[in-house]
Amino acid sequence: MNDTKLKILEVAAIYTQQRGFGGFSYLDLADEIGIKAASIHYYFKSKDDLAIALVEHTHELHTDGFQNMQTSIDRPKGRLEAVIAYFQSYVVEEKFCLCGMLAAELNSVSEIVSQRLESYFNDFQTWLAKQFKEMGYSDSDNKAMSFLSTLEGSLLLARLRKDPDVVRNMLTSYIND
Amino acid sequence: MNDTKLKILEVAAIYTQQRGFGGFSYLDLADEIGIKAASIHYYFKSKDDLAIALVEHTHELHTDGFQNMQTSIDRPKGRLEAVIAYFQSYVVEEKFCLCGMLAAELNSVSEIVSQRLESYFNDFQTWLAKQFKEMGYSDSDNKAMSFLSTLEGSLLLARLRKDPDVVRNMLTSYIND
DNA sequence: GTCTATAGGTGGATAGAC
DNA sequence: GTCTATCCACCTATAGAC
Numbered sequence: 001m002n003d004t005k006l007k008i009l010e011v012a013a014i015y016t017q018q019r020g021f022g023g024f025s026y027l028d029l030a031d032e033i034g035i036k037a038a039s040i041h042y043y044f045k046s047k048d049d050l051a052i053a054l055v056e057h058t059h060e061l062h063t064d065g066f067q068n069m070q071t072s073i074d075r076p077k078g079r080l081e082a083v084i085a086y087f088q089s090y091v092v093e094e095k096f097c098l099c100g101m102l103a104a105e106l107n108s109v110s111e112i113v114s115q116r117l118e119s120y121f122n123d124f125q126t127w128l129a130k131q132f133k134e135m136g137y138s139d140s141d142n143k144a145m146s147f148l149s150t151l152e153g154s155l156l157l158a159r160l161r162k163d164p165d166v167v168r169n170m171l172t173s174y175i176n177d
Numbered sequence: 178m179n180d181t182k183l184k185i186l187e188v189a190a191i192y193t194q195q196r197g198f199g200g201f202s203y204l205d206l207a208d209e210i211g212i213k214a215a216s217i218h219y220y221f222k223s224k225d226d227l228a229i230a231l232v233e234h235t236h237e238l239h240t241d242g243f244q245n246m247q248t249s250i251d252r253p254k255g256r257l258e259a260v261i262a263y264f265q266s267y268v269v270e271e272k273f274c275l276c277g278m279l280a281a282e283l284n285s286v287s288e289i290v291s292q293r294l295e296s297y298f299n300d301f302q303t304w305l306a307k308q309f310k311e312m313g314y315s316d317s318d319n320k321a322m323s324f325l326s327t328l329e330g331s332l333l334l335a336r337l338r339k340d341p342d343v344v345r346n347m348l349t350s351y352i353n354d
Numbered sequence: 355g356t357c358t359a360t361a362g363g364t365g366g367a368t369a370g371a372c
Numbered sequence: 373g374t375c376t377a378t379c380c381a382c383c384t385a386t387a388g389a390c
Contacts, residue, residue, distance in 0.1 A: 004355080022199045023285045025383060039356050041385065096281055103333045104273055104281040108200045117337055142346070145334070149347045150323065152330030156280045157322070160294055169319070170326045181373080202365060216374050218367065 005043045007033050009057050012050055017095035021051055021105055048110045051102065055116040058098050059123070066127045076131035077175050080147075084171050087151060091164035100152045124148060132174075147174050182220045184210050186234050189227060194272035198228055198282055225287045228279065232293040235275050236300070243304045253308035254352050257324075261348050264328060268341035277329045301325060309351075324351050 011032050015024040026037040026047070044050040065086075069079045090096065099120045102109060106117075128144035137143050150170050158166035188209050192201040203214040203224070221227040242263075246256045267273065276297045279286060283294075305321035314320050327347050335343035 002355090019284045020197065020199060020282050022197065023282065026385090027383080036357060037384090038358080038386085042355065045385085047384070094284060100330075100333055101281055103337045104278055105197050105200065106336060107196045107271060114337065121334065121337065145343070146327065146347050146350070149330030149334055149343075150327045152333050153277075153326030153328065154330070156277055156329050157298065157326055159283060160280045160291065160298065166322070166326075170323050173323070179373090203367090204364085212373095213375060214366090215368085215376080219373065222367085224366065 002043070004033070004035065004039070008040055008043055008050075009053060013054055013058065013098055014093075014095065016054060016101055017090065017098050018093075020101055021054075022108055048113065051109055051113045052116060055099060055102065055113060055120060059116070059120045062120075063123065076134040080128075080131055080171075080175055084151075084168055084175075087155060088158075088164050088167045090155060091158045091162075091167060094159060096155055096159060097152060100155065121148065143174070147171065150174075179220070181210070181212065181216070185217055185220055185227075186230060190231055190235065190275055191270075191272065193231060193278055194267065194275050195270075198231075198279055199285055225290065228286050228290045229293060232276060232279065232290060232297060236293070236297045239297075240300065253311040257305075257308055257348075257352055261328075261345055261352075264332060265335075265341050265344045267332060268335045268339075268344060271336060273332055273336060274329055277332065298325065320351070324348065327351075 008029060011029050012024075015028065026040045029040055030037040040050075044053060069082055073079045073082060087097065099117050102113060103117055103121075106114060125141070125144045125148055128147050129140040132140035132143040132147075151167070154167045154170040158164055185206060188206050189201075192205065203217045206217055207214040217227075221230060246259055250256045250259060264274065276294050279290060280294055280298075283291060302318070302321045302325055305324050306317040309317035309320040309324075328344070331344045331347040335341055
C-alpha cells in the first residue's frame with residue numbers, strides 16, 4: 001500500500017466519522033493531505049470506490065485488532081473492556097463508528113458498500129459472541145447483537161451530549177452482570 | 178400550519194430518514210410534492226431552517242404520541258411495546274430515526290439543530306424513565322438511556338440486514354425481565 | 355504519480371414578475 | 373404564495389501534459 005493511498009484512507013476515515021461520507025469532497029481531502037484533488041482519482045476512481053476501500057480497510061484493521069487481543073489479553077472480559085475503551089475514544093474526537101455512519105447513509109451508497117458493511121458487522125458480532133460464549137453465556141449471539149446495537153446507539157448519544165462516559169455506562173452491564 | 182408547509186415537512190422527514198439530511202435537495206422535495214424548488218425557500222429560507230423545523234415537528238409529534246399513550250394504554254409495558262412496534266415499522270420503509278440520522282450528521286448541521294436534538298432525546302429519555310420507574314426499576318434513568326441507545330443502534334442494524342425483527346429482538350428484554 | 359485545465363452537472367439561494 | 377430566471381459556488385470526474 002502506497003503512502004499517499006494510505007494517507008487518503010486515513011483522512012477520509014476521519015472525515016467520514018466526523019461529517020459523514022457525503023459531508024466531504026475530494027478537494028477537502030486533497031487540501032488536508034497537501035495534494036491536488038485529481039490525484040485522489042488516481043487511487044480511487046470514483047467516490048464509491050473510496051467508500052468500499054474505507055469499509056474494507058477498517059474491517060481489516062479491526063480484524064487484526066481482535067486477533068491481537070485474543071493473544072495479548074487472556075480474559076474475554078478484558079478484551080471487551082478494551083473494545084469499549086477504543087470506541088469511547090472516538091467521542092472525544094467527535095467521531096462516530098465509520099461503518100455505523102455508512103449504515104446511516106445506506107440509501108446514498110452502492111449495493112457493494114452495503115454488502116461490505118454487512119460483512120463487517122457480521123464478523124464483529126461473531127467475535128463478540130465468541131467472547132460471551134467464553135464468559136459462559138448460552139445466548140451468546142443474542143448478547144453480541146445487543147452489545148453491538150447498544151454500542152452504536154450510545155456512540156450517537158455520547159457525541160451529541162459531548163460525554164464519552166455514556167458509552168462506558170451503557171456497556172459496563174455486559175461485563176459486570 | 179399551511180398545507181404546503183406541512184407537506185414539505187412530511188416529505189423532508191421521509192427523505193432525511195431514508196437518505197440522510199445531506200442526501201436530498203430542495204429540487205428533490207419540490208419534484209415529489211409537485212411545486213418548484215424556489216417555493217420551498219418561501220417556507221424555509223435556508224436548509225438549516227428546514228432541519229430545525231424537522232426536529233421540532235418530530236419532537237411535537239412524538240410528545241403528543243407519548244401523552245396519548247399515557248391515557249390510552251394503562252400499563253407501562255404496553256406503552257413500551259407500542260414504541261417498539263412504532264420504530265420497528267421504520268425498518269420496512271427503509272427509514273432510520275430522524276433525530277438519530279441528524280445526530281449522525283451532527284458536524285454538518287448548525288449548533289441550533291444540535292440543541293434541538295439534545296432536547297428531543299432528553300424528553301424521550303425522561304418519558305422512558307417514567308415508564309421504567311412505574312415498572313418498579315430503581316435505576317430507571319439508566320434503563321431509559323440504555324433502551325434509547327439500543328433502539329438507535331438496532332434500527333441501524335435492522336435496516337442494513339433488512340430484518341425488522343432485529344429491533345424487537347434487541348428490545349424485548351427491557352419488557353420481559 | 356502528480357499536476358493543470360476543464361467539462362458537465364448539481365447545490366443553495368435570491369430577485370422580481372405575476 | 374408560486375412562479376421563472378439566474379447567480380455563484382461546489383462537486384465528481386476526465387483528458388492530457390509533465
